[in-house]
Amino acid sequence: MTNIGAGGAAPSLIKASLSRTGKWAGSVAFISGAVGDVLNPLAPFAAYIALVAAIAAAIIAIAIVLRLVLAAKALPALLFATSAAAVAGGVYAVQQETNSQNGVIAGLVPAIAQLQKSMGIVSEKVAKIEQTVTQTQKTVEEVKKSTDTVVQKTDQIASTQQQQTQQGAETQKTVEAVKQTTDTLAAGQQQQQAQAEKLQATTEQIAASIDTIAKGFAQLAAQGGAIAEPKRPDEFYHNARVYELSGDMLNARRSYLAFAGFDVDAIDPYTRFATLLRVQDGKAGAREVFGQLADKGKALSIKLVHILQFEDAQRLDKLNAFIAANPDYAPAYFLKAQEFSEDRLGSQTLADKRNEAQALTKFVSYEKDGGLLKYFVDQTQLADWLDRSRSRLAALGDVLDPARFAPSLTPMRSNQGWSMTISLPEPATAISWRLGTSGPFTDTGFLAMKDQTTGKPMANPSFELPDSTAATTIGIKYLDIRGRETGPFDIRFDPDAALQQGDKQILDQFWTSWIAFDSGGNHGLVYFTQMLSYRCAIKEVRYSLNGAALDKSLEIPPCDKKDPYAIPYDAKGYFKVADSVKSMAVQVTYTDGTKSPVREYKRQ
Template sequence: QQTEQGAETQKAVEAVKQSTDTVAQKAEEIASAQKQQTEQGAETQKAVEAVKQTTDTLAAGQQQAAAQAEKLQATTEQIAASIDTIAKGFAALAAQGGAIADPKRPDEYYHNARVYELSGDMLNARRSYLAFANFDVDAIDPYTRFATLLRVQDGKAGAREVFGQLADKAKASAIKLVHLEQFDDAQRLDKLNTFIAAHPDYAPAYFLLAQEFSEDRLGSQSLSDKRSEAEALTKFVSYEKDGGLLKYFVDQRELADWLERSRSRLAAVGDVLDPQRFAPTLTPMRSNAGWTITISLPEAATGISWRLGETGPFTDTGLMAMNDQRTGKPMPNSSFELPDSTTATTIGIKYLDIRGRETGPFAIRFDPDSALQQGDKQILDQFWTSWIAFDAGGNNGLVYFTQMLSYRCAIKEVHYGLDGAAPDKEIKMPPCDKKDPYAIPYDYQPYFKVADSVKSMSVQVTYTDGTKSPVREYKRQ
């Protein structure tokens, strides 16, 4: 029995021990979980603090960037405002003469560059120009002069390289503008147009654009070139109002030169901006077979084409078997034919200028009735000495008026007088035959008889357009 009781006691002790171990294990697990939660809370707090710190840093960075932008804007405005001061300083130094021994200001460096350049010291001139460029002054004339010096020394490629380096770090539009001026021909023009699109109110760009179409640059100008030059120069000069160009120049003498050249060229090209002033004209000439239309163009052309009406394809007039000395190319045929049945319509004309650029089309009204009358009138006025012929072909006593009769489609009335009398007698003309305008009716006599004593005749024609010719005098031989 004692043995059984001892066994039971042992079992009880082991059960208590197992329960105690379980409780201890649970306590450890709970403590571990609590510790893990505490650690996670600490990490979360650190993350929150890091986010807050990052947010504060970003906010501070934005404030700093805004402050820098404001400072840059203020600096830019200060530089722009200081151009007037620089210009005044340069003018004073120019009057003083001589190089500045220890230059510090941009006007002093520009003054020295000019002094060294005039004396032939190109190395120091170049150094002074570069020093001026480091101030990033947005004035055009120092950089155009510097570019000229570089092209003389290093060629256009060298000037392009130097200004490319300056333009990469500069903010001044003038530096970027002069840089693109160092490219060749079509590439330069494309870059200049791109610059103007981005800076439409940067006045000096229009003067440089005009040079692209100038006679000096091209050698010979088409009408389109002259118009482009005039448009750009007109735009440039328009900024002169209220001193709008002063802010682009350090040396006011350079501005005066640009303006003088602009006005001189505008006077030379005349009214090229008036599109009607230089439209083609047509001279119709009627024959018994139909119409010959002669085209007069305002400039040399390398090709001409035409069409009847407002729509449809154009017909090329073809080329003649000779070269035009103005273009060095075959001369285009300047006329074409139309049938006599052509009714009133519009004739379209277009042509290729000396650079192969298409001009037109121009719509020109063609009225065959009016054209016939105007053509006949022109011939009558030009050859008025042939209106009257006394005793023609040995037919003594007869006065012939065959020439007036042939061009009668332009005539409303003809009056004449004999031996100084007023022209109050009428020569009756047959009606105009538009289908066969120059034929004389077979039953009409183109003459009348006068006495042998008649010594002279006066004639006046009233045209179909209502105008009258002068009174013409014809003496009998």
Template sequence: MTGDIGAAAPSLIRASLSRTGKWAGSVAFVSGAVSDVLNPLGPFAAYIALVAAIAAAIIAIAIVLRLVLATKAMPALIFATSAAAIAGGVYAVQQETNSQNGIIAGLVPAVAELQQSLGIVSEKVAKIEKTVTETQKTVEEVKKSTDTVAQKTEEIAAAEKQQTEQGAETQKTVEAVKQSTDTVAQKTEEIASAQKQQTEQGTQTQKAVEAVKQTTDTLAAGQQQAAAQAEKLQATTEQIAASIDTIAKGFAALAAQGGAIADPKRPDEYYHNARVYELSGDMLNARRSYLAFANFDVDAVDPYTRFATLLRVQDGKAGAREVFGQLADKAKAPAIKLVHLEQFDDAQRLDKLNAFIAAHPDYAPAYFLLAQEFSEDRLGSQSLSDKRSEAEALTKFVSYEKEGGLLKYFVDQTQLADWLERSRSRLVAVGDVLDPQRFAPTLTPMRSNAGWTITISLPEAATGISWRLGENGPFTDTGLMAMNDQRTGKPMPNPSFELPDSTAATTIGIKYLDIRGRETGPFDIRFDPDSALQQGDKQILDQFWTSWIAFDSGGNHGLVYFTQMLSYRCAIKDVHYGLDGAAPDKEIKMPPCDKKDPYAIPYDYQPYFKVADSVKSMSVQVTYTDGTKSPVREYKRQ
């Protein structure tokens, strides 16, 4: 069968050449010419030759294997073979002559001009691609600008709550920005589509780029306008926060006018409305007005203290603390932070207040609030330390009144007047509590034949007392008595302790615990036994002077006894007397003071002297060891 095909092949080939050879050769020649002309764009002759050769091989194999009829496949084989031969020849000649523009272009100038036109198209395509790339970059810049505009839009939205009129302009800017953003998105899609189009769409892409650029300019202008609006709002807010005097005057004028403001815009109008609503019992609108006032971040104390009072009544202290916590987080005004910490409890509140004062040492209202932490109204009963802390804080607060140093913290001057009045009244009530000598403990030594009894006098109620000799060493607790102190409700500490009669001059340290268990002291008090003995005896003599002289005591008619003066003679320098109205010019000789046994009367000394029965009275004057003299005392004989 194979032999049959081989025998018939020449005749079949001749027949096919006669039928298809002419047009197949013509088509192959035209293809070779076209590929030669298009050579600047790529080696199309080589591509055609390779493809035609492969096709011829496949057709030949199919004919041999009888996969197709030879009569039907032979024309295709002849066409593929002709195309491969002609295109391969063209490519070979191009390589041989090193003709980059093709053989025909070298021979025919018109073809060269056509290739140049094709080159211009290529340049245009490259330019379009470059333009698209630049457009993409512009789109990315537009996106960044859009993100910035979005951020500014949020700031403007927040500012609209503060300035309604300015907010309307800002809203227009935001809408323009949004419209421009939509335009950018639409143009971006057009640009992406333009990348897939042919040369003629390059012109449209360029127009789109110009439109995008115009949109970007619009966005930039909108962004600048938005920034200007934000800066203007910020400047307005700072100006409002700084002009407390203006707000105070506006509030005073509105208060005189009465009634709520229908469309409030300024902080003084919101504060006025809050007070009006509060007085009328409309707590919801009062609360809203206070919150609107707080948004202006005005550094004035009284609006926030009133707002806090309203919140505590409605929501309790925890609710007020929560609301002011949110305000304090975003506020710059110290007044809001000060009122926020006032919503905490006891020790925590005091710690936060001290921290605030450390951070703002010249913030005057803080000192008034600090004084309240130690006041009798807050504590119920005050220790001396509490009174001193209260007085120190109030003194500091009142000191800022000079030259109007307090006015800048108050919108409502009536509250400032109330704070000042309360401060002055309390300072008068606590008196000279800040004088350290005025309220220091004192000691009263009392000598007996057994030794010294030291009695302690404290300036306030105490829950414990301790003492020591000298400036160093441990303290000894005096112990407790079997009775309660009504001032503290606790057992009363023993106010005295004993010392031996041999105690030399030294320092006695005293400290005590106040009603809140806080240690006060130590106070170092000088103890001189000689001076203490004289002062103690003098005190007794002055207190019991009616017992200095006794006529006819114990039935001993005609005798005058001076036993008491003799017993406390350690305080006496000399004693003079006179009879029946005469000047006290006669002296009673006293034995010397025996410091080891000061109250004993010497066994050989007579504590009396004799007078005539006619004597009816006696005058006596004592000169003490400290140089002072007693009044002339008169004693009648019964």
């Protein structure tokens, strides 16, 4: 009766367990199957769940049969395990039937497929890690093999070296050393050749790029308007000019800086940029900006424009140093000329004019064969520089001719001695002189008036010498309006020649006083007193009356160099003529061999 009761109670127990456990066990089993299906790209989890659940169900069933556990407590677990095994097994069976590698649910629900992509990344990363580990293991094995090989070869080399004689070893080392040296030399030559070719190619590329930039800029200038999204240097330079003309200085500045970033070695963009910076930030600000650009870039034009932002003497010193280091950088000569120009200085000394002319002459000399084109993006800027250079050179004339702009001396003899008048090619603030080619100089002093050119006391342009001064050299030097010493200039002084030349000048200048008819009421007398006073310049005087035959000569006493203007007491400075004489023709032959025109004097 007991067995029958127990058999009757089992279905009731199972039914009761199903009513309590079946709902949640089925739900959990279904969820487990769905999760296994979703995770299928990583591994066949559905199969794993089915297998584990089946084993668990079998173990629980055996425990119940053997009464190792109470049936009332074990039945819920048995139902859950059985449900999970059934659901997971069913899912796995469907996967295999449909060959769904990504799972059945992923094929039906796109959102699950997107989730699996993320899980696929994990899977991919895991695969990559496994692959890396495998590769690392292979590398370790290869290294081990290489190490074994190296050890083996080392042992072989050591064994061989022990068998070789000392002489053979030394010979081998020598051969290897020679070979290594030869290979090194060959490699060095190849490297030098490659560097030379690279440098040549770079130079050609730079030249070509500037030409390309210039052409691009010219085309953009013809089109007008700013470029919306500039990329090339010519586009940035074009925009800078457009913004600058429109008054948009901020964008102009940005465009100039962008152009500078290309490190193009062209002078005109940077001179324009510097002008903009000086207007906005002053010379100090421009100097700071270009200092930063010069530190970053290699373009000589940037370094040159940076130099121009310094003050006066410092700027000129730096400019001269730049030219000394880069003697063929043509734009530097034009910019140096501006340092001595009238626009910069206001008034120029002779030295300023010569420095300006020398620099401009050097700059223009590079124009041959288009030698200046490579320094300019805007060709109109180059044309302006050339026009200004030619105009200034024409205005400066032959200022570079040293013979045309040297001081001169005008000696004037009197009975007391020599008065020396100095003629200078430019205003001076001080003048000094000396006799001979050595020794100290003597200042001429100042006049009691101001020089309107300098605003300072006027330097005395004359000095005195005794009548006993022999032929010698007189040195002259002076200070120009900037206080720079000019000279000395050595001028030859010959007292005899100077006396003759001075008298000749007076005779030529005052020729109307050579002859005087009936002077002082002395009717019938012809006076020639002036010619006697300046006779040191006269070699001969020919004359004629009432005609131009010049058939007579005047008696002129010899020159007295000690007292040249005194007329000898026994000299007769006149002669008598008849009333019929109405005119007189006179011609003077000077001591230097020249002759005066035939002068005619009419009697009143």
